[in-house]
Amino acid sequence: MRAPGWGGTSRVKVNDMTRPLIALSSCLHGDPVRYDGADKRDAWLLEELGRFVDYRPICPEVGIGLGVPRAPIRLVAENGGTRVRGVADPSLDVTEQLRRYALEVLPQLAEACGYVFKARSPSCGLFGVPRYDREGRLSDTSSGAFAAVIASRLPVLPLEEEGRLANPVLREHFVARVFALRRWRELLAEGPDAARLIAFHARHKYQLMAHSPLACSRLGQLLSDLSGDDLAQRLAAYGQDFLATLAQPASRAAQVNVLQHLAGYLKRVLERPARAELAQAIERYRTGVDPLLVPIQLLMHHVAQHAIEALAEQSYLNPYPAALDLRRGI
Ligand code: SF4
Structure with missing residues (x-):
C-alpha cells in the first residue's frame, strides 16, 4: 500500500517561522486504528503542542494493509533477530512489510522536525517493547519493527514516545x-x-x-x-x-x-x-x-x-x- 503524503497541512507561522511538522502514530492523533478499533488520543499533544505544530499521522499497520479491527501482533525473538508475528496465528509474519513501509514513508519525513511514537507497540514502540520467545514467554524488550527503521535512517530527527513525554x-x-x-x-x-x-x-x-x-x-x-x-x-x-x-x-x-x-x-x-x-x-x-x-x-x-x-x-x-x-x- 502506498504511504500517504503530507498534503493538506496548514503551514501558517508561529514564532515568526513556519509551524514545525511532527509525524506521530495515528492512534495518538485520535484515529481509531488500533487492532481493536480504538484510539489512544493524546490530549497534550493535540491540545497543547498542537497549537504550535502541524501533525502528520501515520499508522504502519494500516499502511501495510492490515485492517481495523485486526488480529494483534507481537515481537518474537528468533535466530538472533526479531520478527513481528500474529499472537493467535504465529504463521502471520509482517516484519518485512513493516520495514518496507518505513522505507516507503522516509521521503515524506524530509520536512518533519520530530516524530512521536506510540509506546510498547510492536510496530511503533521505540523503547522497551515486550519481546517473546517462540513458546510465547516474555523474553526481553526491543524496538518496534517500523520505528527501528525510522530511528536508524533518521538519526538526528527528534524521536520520542508519548509515555516518555509525560x-x-x-x-x-x-x-x-x-x-x-x-x-x-x-x-x-x-x-x-x-x-x-x-x-x-x-x-x-x-x-x-x-x-x-x-x-x-x-x-x-x-x-x-x-x-x-x-x-x-x-x-x-x-x-x-x-x-x-x-x-x-x-x-x-x-x-x-x-x-x-x-x-x-x-x-x-x-x-x-x-x-x-x-x-x-x-x-x-x-x-x-x-x-x-x-x-x-x-x-x-x-x-x-x-x-x-x-x-x-x-x-x-x-x-x-x-x-x-x-x-x-x-
Ligand atoms: S501503535 Fe502504530 S501501528 Fe499501532 S495503531 Fe497506533 S499507529 Fe497504528
Whole structure:
C-alpha cells in the first residue's frame, strides 16, 4: 500500500517561522486504528503542542494493509533477530512489510522536525517493547519493527514516545529540539551564506552551551574561517553536529553554567540588588527550590529592560513558543 503524503497541512507561522511538522502514530492523533478499533488520543499533544505544530499521522499497520479491527501482533525473538508475528496465528509474519513501509514513508519525513511514537507497540514502540520467545514467554524488550527503521535512517530527527513525554524534562527537551530543527530548516531554505550561518550560531550559542560547552566551541571553530569555497561542506558538518549536540540532555549543572554566563553578561548594567536577586534565583534553581522558569524570566526581564540586543535573540531564552510553559516543570 502506498504511504500517504503530507498534503493538506496548514503551514501558517508561529514564532515568526513556519509551524514545525511532527509525524506521530495515528492512534495518538485520535484515529481509531488500533487492532481493536480504538484510539489512544493524546490530549497534550493535540491540545497543547498542537497549537504550535502541524501533525502528520501515520499508522504502519494500516499502511501495510492490515485492517481495523485486526488480529494483534507481537515481537518474537528468533535466530538472533526479531520478527513481528500474529499472537493467535504465529504463521502471520509482517516484519518485512513493516520495514518496507518505513522505507516507503522516509521521503515524506524530509520536512518533519520530530516524530512521536506510540509506546510498547510492536510496530511503533521505540523503547522497551515486550519481546517473546517462540513458546510465547516474555523474553526481553526491543524496538518496534517500523520505528527501528525510522530511528536508524533518521538519526538526528527528534524521536520520542508519548509515555516518555509525560516526563517534564524529556518533554521540554523534545520540544526544544523540534523548534531548533525547524529554525535550522528555515536557514537552509533561505539559502545560507557565511553571514547567516554565523548569525545562526550566535543566536544558538547559549542553547548549545547548555548541552555541551565543548561542542559549542567546536561549532564556533568550524565557522571561524568561511572564506574558502567549502561552505556547503561546512554547512553540512555544522548541521549534523548542531543537531547531535542538541540531542544530548542538558544537565542542571550545565543549565546553571549558562545562567551564570548570562548573569555575567548583564553584570555591567545591573545594580547590586538586581545582581544579588538574579544570583539568588539561579541558586534556588540549582538547589531545586525553583524551576528553571524563574531565573529565565528574571533574565528576560533584565534583557528587555536594558534592551540588550545580543541576548534578546538568544534561542536559549526563547527556544519555543512561551505559551507552552515547559520550563515551569523542570
Ligand atoms: S501503535 Fe502504530 S501501528 Fe499501532 S495503531 Fe497506533 S499507529 Fe497504528
